[in-house]
Amino acid sequence: MGVKVVKFGGSSLADAEHFKKVKKIILSDPSRCYVVPSAPGKRFPNDEKITDMLYQCHRLVDINQPHEEIFERIANRYLEIARELGLDFDLEKILRETSHEIRARRSADFAASRGEYLNGIMLSHYLGWDFIDPADVIKFDRRGAFASEWTNEMLKKAMEDHPRAVIPGFYGSYPNGEVHTFSRGGSDVTGAIVARAAEADMYENWTDVNGFLMADPRIVENPRCIRRLTYRELRELSYMGATVLHEEAIFPVHKAGIPTNIRNTNNPDDPGTLITELPADASERGQITGIAGHKDFTLITIDKAMMNSEYGFGRRVLQALEDFDVSFEHLPTGIDTMCVVVADKELIARKDQIIQRIKQTCQPDTIEIQSGLALIATVGYGMVRTPGSAAKLITALYEAGVNIRMIDQGSSEFNIIVGVDTADFETAMRAIYNAFVS
Ligand code: ASP
Helix, strand or coil: CCCEEEEECHHHHCCHHHHHHHHHHHHCCCCEEEEEECCCCCCCCCCCCHHHHHHHHHHHHHCCCCCHHHHHHHHHHHHHHHHHHCCCCCHHHHHHHHHHHHHHHCCHHHHHHHHHHHHHHHHHHHHCCEECCHHHHCEECCCCCECHHHHHHHHHHHHHHCCCEECCCCEEECCCCCEEECCCCCHHHHHHHHHHHCCCCEEEEEECCCCCECCCCCCCCCCCECCEEEHHHHHHHHHCCCCCCCHHHHHHHHHHCCCEEEEECCCCCCCCEEEECCCCCHHHCCCCCEEEEEEEEEEEEEECCCHHHCCCHHHHHHHHHHHCCCCCCECCECCCEEEEEEEHHHHHHHHHHHHHHHHHHHCCCEEEEEEEEEEEEEECHHHCCCCCHHHHHHHHHHHCCCCEEEEECCCCCCEEEEEEEHHHHHHHHHHHHHHHHC
């Protein structure tokens, strides 16, 4: 029998009704051996997430204000779930201790981690499964960098004693045992780490949508769901703003060759989105996998005749950026032109100094700055060696009246990035989607 690691997001564990759905899902497949829960999320649009409330508790503790009132609201959410599920253990005692510890430890990470900790305890009682505290097995170094190999070893050892267990998401500990969390949404990362240690056949990530959509539904009406994509395509799409999975959740499973399946707790019959190492067969995949984009970039265009024969020109341009701690996104170049695309937020305070430095060290003929650029990535292995993909994209933009200010296919062939005016962003996204999908 294979092993599946299943992670459930906050909306999948927001109330007792969802706990029931989760239990049904887990027990319907005996290979689902390790469960990674998030903290209870929102039950309705204006509801509060437990994690946000715990951070609030910490802020109050930090300024020596009482946190009990808000903690009581947190406690009531857990107690209500426990009551409706008929759980029979002393949850009130654990809640009382947690509240005291939040005050005593004065750590934001400790406070925030209790959302997952308490939910993990609840779920382990509800399933009758063992509980593994991530503070004992998920390790960070003294500086807070995730210690992957140490963790892998610790988790593997714990799994030998616990063939089925609940392991809360989002946190682990420093070498001294003090609790440390991943960044927000980090239970996805825990799930991937547990999947790697379990040498799982599948990492299932259960959430409240059917999977990844081919484009942002706020821009493109009713976009199709992506049924299958590769980790590399996912990386390109998430880099450009597509969100469902925490960015860092890709690496542990990608490296171990474990596929990830995004599933919907409220629609368990839907196959969701499958993310794999290798692309699907050509016959199964569409020409593109998805489209994603971002606004607020600046294009720095540096012209100099005979630039191609000048040693170190590119290095000096990039050195100017590095000297002012600015990273760049893309580097589309021509024979006598070098363009650097930089996010506005990076450049804003240092623009004049950087330009001055490039002028001094590179002596360009001209240097031009254009802000208000939006980037759109059209991603898909289906485009590789399919004649006419780029032509289709460019024609779609031309017909929609969108001026292309930059184009960069890079060397990957499965990602074409175009830069357009911010005002054309939505029109361009829709035009590309319609050209390839409808
Ligand atoms: N509960 C944490 C958060 O809200 C982690 C997670 O849900 O993945 O960010």
